[in-house]
Amino acid sequence: MPSPSAHLRLVCIAAALCAFALPATAEEAHPDAPKAEAAPMGEVSKSELVFEADPYYTSVGYNIPLTDKPVPSIVSDSEAVIYRDLIEGSLIPRFMVLEASIYPIAYTSAFIKARSPNLYRQGEIGHSGINLFESATVGFQEPWAVSAFFGNVAKLKRPKDIRPGNNYGYTGYLLSAGNRHIKDNTLIKDDWFEFEWKIKGKIDYPDERLSWSFRVGGRFNHNKDVNDVTYISLFRSNLDFRYSFMEWLENTNYNLRAHFLQHGGEMVRLELIAGKKVPVAGWSYTPTLDIGFVWSSPNEYSGALRDNRGNTTTLVFRPSVEF
Numbered sequence: 271m272p273s274p275s276a277h278l279r280l281v282c283i284a285a286a287l288c289a290f291a292l293p294a295t296a297e298e299a300h301p302d303a304p305k306a307e308a309a310p311m312g313e314v315s316k317s318e319l320v321f322e323a324d325p326y327y328t329s330v331g332y333n334i335p336l337t338d339k340p341v342p343s344i345v346s347d348s349e350a351v352i353y354r355d356l357i358e359g360s361l362i363p364r365f366m367v368l369e370a371s372i373y374p375i376a377y378t379s380a381f382i383k384a385r386s387p388n389l390y391r392q393g394e395i396g397h398s399g400i401n402l403f404e405s406a407t408v409g410f411q412e413p414w415a416v417s418a419f420f421g422n423v424a425k426l427k428r429p430k431d432i433r434p435g436n437n438y439g440y441t442g443y444l445l446s447a448g449n450r451h452i453k454d455n456t457l458i459k460d461d462w463f464e465f466e467w468k469i470k471g472k473i474d475y476p477d478e479r480l481s482w483s484f485r486v487g488g489r490f491n492h493n494k495d496v497n498d499v500t501y502i503s504l505f506r507s508n509l510d511f512r513y514s515f516m517e518w519l520e521n522t523n524y525n526l527r528a529h530f531l532q533h534g535g536e537m538v539r540l541e542l543i544a545g546k547k548v549p550v551a552g553w554s555y556t557p558t559l560d561i562g563f564v565w566s567s568p569n570e571y572s573g574a575l576r577d578n579r580g581n582t583t584t585l586v587f588r589p590s591v592e593f
Contacts, residue, residue: 272280329371376410460493
């Protein structure tokens with residue numbers, strides 16, 4: 271297992287690559303790159319309910335305009351253009367989004383461990399120390415949350431595509447809160463809140479699905495045994511039926527997240543997860559498999575929650591189905 275300093279270098283390299291991958295303008299990086307088309311003016315923006323269902327993340331959100339301007343549209347099939355246009359003007363919030371979310375698999379695993387420990391132990395693989403319940407949920411540190419987002423919201427469309435859809439991009443500030451923390455699939459009482467800046471979006475077409483979430487923020491905990499941290503998180507997931515399974519740069523997802531103590535700056539947690547999707551023509555679903563690891567330092571927690579075994583590494587193994 272590489273040392274924490276090596277992890278820190280890896281995080282810095284990943285962040286730098288992300289920064290270079292998103293130039294100030296797509297035209298500077300690629301003079302012939304497609305430019306976002308000007309979207310026609312729409313009606314005055316109205317409040318809108320948005321629902322998202324997934325075994326790992328299910329949410330319901332309510333988009334509330336803070337001005338009388340319509341929700342803008344970004345008409346482009348270039349990721350660089352979409353990211354650029356979402357970031358432009360994000361310092362002045364024009365929308366508020368209220369959201370409630372739950373992480374079904376993470377909560378179910380914690381429930382099984384608390385109410386049916388014998389079933390939970392059946393997830394152990396021999397004497398390897400690997401538990402499938404824990405491997406499927408190790409990246410989740412809360413079972414649910416409520417949040418308020420302040421920033422810009424844009425509808426995302428491909429050129430000449432007139433089909434309706436809930437394809438949105440968000441850029442701005444997010445305040446989240448909850449009353450439970452998850453450690454080793456055990457629910458712990460903790461009134462916590464987070465404040466972060468993020469750029470997030472989701473595109474869903476019959477032949478392509480794309481989602482991303484780039485975030486930097488801080489988490490503050492009322493439970494003194496859960497140390498306050500700052501974090502950086504980079505996530506991107508792509509499913510494209512126009513490419514085969516053997517296309518390694520397509521039909522993949524990547525997730526990098528690192529936590530640093532707010533007092534001292536020590537890195538206490540690192541998540542590196544990569545996944546592959548297997549699109550099959552004619553199927554209404556797509557098998558997926560995520561593999562990676564979560565490394566954590568005993569200094570991530572204090573007091574009764576501190577793990578005196580030293581640094582720990584947990585395998586991430588998440589088979590799933592994407593509909």
